[in-house]
Amino acid sequence: MNSTLIVLVIAFACAAMRSGAEDAKIPNDLWKLTAKSDTIAIGELHYNAVKGTDEYVSLEFDLTKELKSPAPIKGKIEIRFYDRKDTHADIIRHFKQLSGKPCLVFAVQVDDPVVEGLYLAGSFAESILASTPEVEAAIVQELKQQTKIVREFEPEKGAPHFREVGRLLASITDSDSQQEAFSGMEALGEEAVPAIVAQMNDFRALPTSRMTLKNSPGHWEAVRHYGPDKVVDALAAILNQLTHESYRAIYNGGSDRERRACINAWRVHVHHIKNGAEQGGGGQAATRSESK
Structure with a gap:
């Protein structure tokens, strides 16, 4: 970072x-x-x-x-x-x-x-x-x-795309399939956020600190690049990409304390979304980081 x-x-x-x-x-x-x-x-x-x-x-x-x-x-x-x-x-x-x-x-x-x-x-x-x-x-x-x-958090195994996220996570520490796993989770869309958060407590090291995500059409840059060190860092970047929310910017690495705080905040996010806290708006779009 x-x-x-x-x-x-x-x-x-x-x-x-x-x-x-x-x-x-x-x-x-x-x-x-x-x-x-x-x-x-x-x-x-x-x-x-x-x-x-x-x-x-x-x-x-x-x-x-x-x-x-x-x-x-x-x-x-x-x-x-x-x-x-x-x-x-x-x-x-x-x-x-x-x-x-x-x-x-x-x-x-x-x-x-x-x-x-x-x-x-x-x-x-x-x-x-x-x-x-x-x-x-x-x-x-x-x-x-x-x-x-x-x-009281418990992973919601019945969340949409839970199995797909698990399958992609199984291949994420292989250097040949790492970027494919990132892109696969990004392609699942915002519906997959609870499933990603449910499996976010993953401190495995990534084989390479390179990550590319696609921006929406019309954005000033076609893609954005990150340098995550661990799986949780990459998942935080994907969640940011899908929701435009940021709870600690660990996309290019961070301390384990920051990672735990990020995981806990996303668990709170999912709880509130499920209980309708987002109705009526509020909140701000997250800013974006660059690669190391």
Whole structure:
């Protein structure tokens, strides 16, 4: 995994800004943002002079309460985001409204030593919210629900294309049939997502770190390339391709902690989709990574 990957994975942080007064409302797709996040915390955000120069900048955040984190955190933390010129004015407006006030922040932990750190888990406006007891209670409840979903998860062997996915996975560690297996799963379409997620906990090493997936007609590039190290990395890329959702960008490799977080988030995704959580919209299209 490299810095280019991180830029593209987190570039959506600030992609869609809300204007006007910032009301402390419970996000419609709170479950999705919660699943995307490694760290959810309450604290005080301090305004500093970010300049909109199309580069990563750091936010200072004085932590007062941790709701979710892969490891205990306390005190002052830094969270990075990509400050784009075209959304800079909206960023500053949102920033000034929340600066010095209790805020909720949703962040992804990147483990690659080259770019290690916390990054906003979504757009600037949805990843940093005014903190209220109502919003905090909703997050705590969602965290309990997601913990229960993951703990009680059972592979759905009756899911559409379960056997086809299993057959393709059986050949995925053969260098001669690896790409054919990738393409075969991609061709199954979005209906196969539950079957792929059911068999996603696969940490076998791939024979080659090369993967090609087809883009939809009219896309600016015909194909996209990835460099997955393990089977789970490749399955995450295929799921992203089929759903346009991303729960940790491990498509070019990652830490095993990131892989486990990705698997758990996709299990939450399948649960919510099956129970109608996607009705009425919400969520954002995932950004795409490049090969290593």
